[in-house]
Structures are given as C-alpha cells and as structure tokens.
Amino acid sequence: VETTEGPRTRNRRGEGARLREEIIRAAARLIEETGGQEPVTLRAIARTAGITAPSIYSHFTDLGDVLEAVVTSTSQLLATHLEQAVAGDPDPVARLHAACRAYARFGLEHPQQYRVLFARNARVPPGRPRKPITAMPAFAFLLGAIQACVEAGRSRSTDPVEDATALWVALHGYVGLQTGAPDFPWPPDDHLIDTLTDRLARLE
Amino acid sequence: VETTEGPRTRNRRGEGARLREEIIRAAARLIEETGGQEPVTLRAIARTAGITAPSIYSHFTDLGDVLEAVVTSTSQLLATHLEQAVAGDPDPVARLHAACRAYARFGLEHPQQYRVLFARNARVPPGRPRKPITAMPAFAFLLGAIQACVEAGRSRSTDPVEDATALWVALHGYVGLQTGAPDFPWPPDDHLIDTLTDRLARLE
DNA sequence: TGTACATCAGTGAACGCGCGTTCACTGATGTAC
DNA sequence: TGTACATCAGTGAACGCGCGTTCACTGATGTAC
Numbered sequence: 001v002e003t004t005e006g007p008r009t010r011n012r013r014g015e016g017a018r019l020r021e022e023i024i025r026a027a028a029r030l031i032e033e034t035g036g037q038e039p040v041t042l043r044a045i046a047r048t049a050g051i052t053a054p055s056i057y058s059h060f061t062d063l064g065d066v067l068e069a070v071v072t073s074t075s076q077l078l079a080t081h082l083e084q085a086v087a088g089d090p091d092p093v094a095r096l097h098a099a100c101r102a103y104a105r106f107g108l109e110h111p112q113q114y115r116v117l118f119a120r121n122a123r124v125p126p127g128r129p130r131k132p133i134t135a136m137p138a139f140a141f142l143l144g145a146i147q148a149c150v151e152a153g154r155s156r157s158t159d160p161v162e163d164a165t166a167l168w169v170a171l172h173g174y175v176g177l178q179t180g181a182p183d184f185p186w187p188p189d190d191h192l193i194d195t196l197t198d199r200l201a202r203l204e
Numbered sequence: 205v206e207t208t209e210g211p212r213t214r215n216r217r218g219e220g221a222r223l224r225e226e227i228i229r230a231a232a233r234l235i236e237e238t239g240g241q242e243p244v245t246l247r248a249i250a251r252t253a254g255i256t257a258p259s260i261y262s263h264f265t266d267l268g269d270v271l272e273a274v275v276t277s278t279s280q281l282l283a284t285h286l287e288q289a290v291a292g293d294p295d296p297v298a299r300l301h302a303a304c305r306a307y308a309r310f311g312l313e314h315p316q317q318y319r320v321l322f323a324r325n326a327r328v329p330p331g332r333p334r335k336p337i338t339a340m341p342a343f344a345f346l347l348g349a350i351q352a353c354v355e356a357g358r359s360r361s362t363d364p365v366e367d368a369t370a371l372w373v374a375l376h377g378y379v380g381l382q383t384g385a386p387d388f389p390w391p392p393d394d395h396l397i398d399t400l401t402d403r404l405a406r407l408e
Numbered sequence: 409t410g411t412a413c414a415t416c417a418g419t420g421a422a423c424g425c426g427c428g429t430t431c432a433c434t435g436a437t438g439t440a441c
Numbered sequence: 442t443g444t445a446c447a448t449c450a451g452t453g454a455a456c457g458c459g460c461g462t463t464c465a466c467t468g469a470t471g472t473a474c
Contacts, residue, residue: 008418013470016417036323039243042461053461055418063461118384119240133385162391166400170370173377180322181337187366196370199403212451217437220450246428257428259451267428 008050020059020069022049027070032112042066068131071120074113075134081106082141092148093155093203099145100171100197101190103138107175114175139168146201156202163201170196212254224263224273227253231274236316246270272335275324278317279338285310286345296352297359297407303349304375304401305394307342311379318379343372350405360406367405374400 011018026049030040042063046053060066085102086095107114120131143164149155157163174193178186186192198204215222230253234244246267250257264270289306290299311318324335347368353359361367378397382390390396402408 010417010469013416019417041459043459051417052419054420054463057462058417118380121384121386130387133388135385136388139388162396162399165388165391166374166396166403169377169381169396169400170374171377172381173373173375176322176380177373177376180325181339182325183334184337184340184343184369187369192366192370192373195366196373196404199370200400214436214450217449223450245426247426255450256452258430258453261429262450 016058019049019051019055023051023056023059023066024069024073025049027066028073028113031070031116032110034112036112036115040067067116070113071117071134074110074117075137077110078103078106078114078117078135079137079141082138086145092145092152096142096145096149096201096203097194097197099141100167100193103142103171104174104190104193107171108178111175111179115179118172139164142167142171149201149203154203167197167200170200220262223253223255223259227255227260227263227270228273228277229253231270232277232317235274235320236314238316240316240319244271271320274317275321275338278314278321279341281314282307282310282318282321282339283341283345286342290349296349296356300346300349300353300405300407301398301401303345304371304397307346307375308378308394308397311375312382315379315383319383322376343368346371346375353405353407358407371401371404374404 023045027040027045030044030048034040040063042056043053045063045066046056056066060069082099082102085098089095089098117135118133121133143160146155146157146160146164146167150157150160155163171193174196177184227249231244231249234248234252238244244267246260247257249267249270250260260270264273286303286306289302293299293302321339322337325337347364350359350361350364350368350371354361354364359367375397378400381388
C-alpha cells in the first residue's frame, strides 16, 4: 500500500511546519487504506508522505503522537461536517434529520478514521487515565438539535439527554455495523437512519 | 502481557488435538487483554498458551487461521448466550428484552472479541471476496423474537425485518460506544437497552 | 550589489528487537510380537 | 509378561525482514555585513 507521487520538493525555509500537516494527512490516508487489518507503522506513514522515517521526529515525539494528531484532526472534521449539514436550515426537525444523516455519512465515508476516534479508550483498565472522548461535540450537537425540536413542540421527548444518547448509540451502531457487515441487505439510502431518528428522538 | 501458569505438561498421545482448543483460548484471551492496541502476534499467542511458536503450525496453517478459529468460537458463544438467556421463558416480550440485554452484556463482557467478529470485512474492497458475517445468527434470533411479539399482538411492527435491523444496529452501537467511551455518563443498568428495544421493536 | 555564513528541512546508514516461518531434533508413549 | 520400535507432541536454533529510533550529515536558502 504505497503511493508514490513523484519526488517530493522540500519545503522552503520557514515552511517546515507544513510537513506536519502532510504527515497527518498521510497517516489518515494510511489508516483508511489498510482498514485496520495490518498495523499502521511510523515507517509506512513516512513512505506514504514521501519522506524518510526520521523526518517525522522533527514534528512529533513518536508514533502515538502522530495518531493522536490524526484523531484531533478527524474530530474537527466531523464537527465541521455536522455544522455544514444544517447550515441555513431553520426548521429544527429538518436540522436534526440532516445532522443524523451527515453523522452517518461521515462515518461511512471514513470508516477507519471514525473507528480510531473511539478505539483509544478500549481496554484502558477502568479507573486509570483515559483520553478524552473527542467525539463529544458531536453528541452535544445531537442533544442541542433534539432540544430545539422539543422547544418547537415537534418532539415528545421528556428526557432529551437520554434520547440523544440513544440516538448517538444508534448512529454509532449504524456506521459500525454497515462497515463491518457490508453484505447485509441494508435498507436503501437513508431510510433506516430516518427511522432511528424519528423513533429515538420521538418526532412525528 | 504474559501469563505464566507454570510449566506445561504435554498432552498424552492421541490427545494432541487438545492443544488446538488451548491455542484458541489463548488467542481469545490475548485479544481481550491487549484491547486491540498492539497487534496480536503468533509468538504472543504461543507465549500465552505456554508453548513454543512452531507448535501452532501443527494445528493451524498460519496466524490468520488461528484468528478465524477465534471468530468462529466467539460467534458460537454468542449464539449460545442468547439461547440460554431466553430459555424457559414463554412470554415473547420478556424473551425479546432478555435477548437484547444478553446481546449487550456479551458484547460488554468480551468487547475485543466482539469487535473482531465484525473487523474482518472492513475495507475489503467492495465486490471482492468477503468473509461471511458470523454474527448473522444473532440477527436471526432478534428477528424471530420480534416476529413472535407481532404474532402475539404485542408489537405494532409492520416490517419486522427492518425493525430487527434497527434493533441490531442499536445494540451494536450500544456495545461499541460504551466500550469506546466508558467515561460517558451512561444511564444506569439496562435502562437504555430497554428503551431502545421498546421503541425499535415497537412494543408497549 | 556581493558574499560569507548560520539556519533549516530533511537524508542515509546503522543499531537492536520481535516477528513469521523452516528445519532437524527429542523424548515420552502406546503397540506388535 | 517383556521388549523393540513406530508414532506422536512438542522443542530449540536459525533465517531474513520490517520495525522504531539514534546519529552524523548535506545541501539549499535566507540574512548580516
């Protein structure tokens, strides 16, 4: 899994920080392409970025630091994606539907990066230091959208926090299960997402 | 992550096949303990099982073969778990609730083995040979449980296949999200699971 | 404007390590006679 | 019952490889004078 794009032209003086972004993008691409089957190595990231392995150490302390940067980058992308999906639509129900569809679409378009967002706390022994959940803004976004529906009298939800949790769970499952079982006879388009949204946010 | 249990006593003649089971158990344990952070190696499996690496080749062709056997073993465990959870209870709604709780509990008790059940088809290029979805019997079980509720007039579902899919998605998400974001303020006990079950299977 | 020089972006060689896999082997155990 | 022998379960050494990380380095580029 090696992508050659011709010989690299090195950054000019003062622009060395550019390489940092290139490394993050290369790592993200590699995560997506290898599909979590084989491990993402520092050397493979360097190859994908078209540089030598030691160059990474100018910008990151080690491999974990690179992956951490990918996670940060991905969660920002997800947040932006959600905001853009609802931008300009004043109707709260339409906004909620759009947000849920956008969440699922983001996950299906970047399944491995999405997965890595949540893979960092698995099996950290309970009680000991965890990484923050970088996808929390996405949950907050769903919660706000449900609350807007309630305030507009469009949702029967009596516990928006729990219903937002239920909806988040369902969207997460949709992404993960469709990624993990692509051959399952999935309902077409966004039908299932809309059903989940309607029932769990208590719309209709 | 190395578990020593004292020196192994080798199997007696004719009982060499026992080692196969021990290797599968060791691999499963290793998957669960390393939490998918570092890769599961053949040598590490051998260390966990208390044998030398070459011994594995008497029972498996390679590392992938071992992991495949773990997947098969785990899905059989899951199916058994579901069947035992509903055994002896004639009420279809109670059976459905029990099955959903059992599904979630199994996933939370073996998060990494559960994950591996679905990790095999991620990023296999679309259209090319996939592994069968070994968790399909679990879906079929949920579907049957919902159909029984419908027949008993206890569910308003008009499309049990889609509703079973929605429920499966939600349970899958519950396991994955609670595993990936353990610090999130989760509702206590099985409350969320019951909510998801009620709304998605259209009970009440 | 010209030039010496410091800085910066990145390279290439080398290290020790754990990996998957192979191969010849060992020694206990059951069986044939 | 005794013993020679085949079989079986597993070992130990060795291989080539890619890995993460270190180190001294190179050569282009901007800057001070």
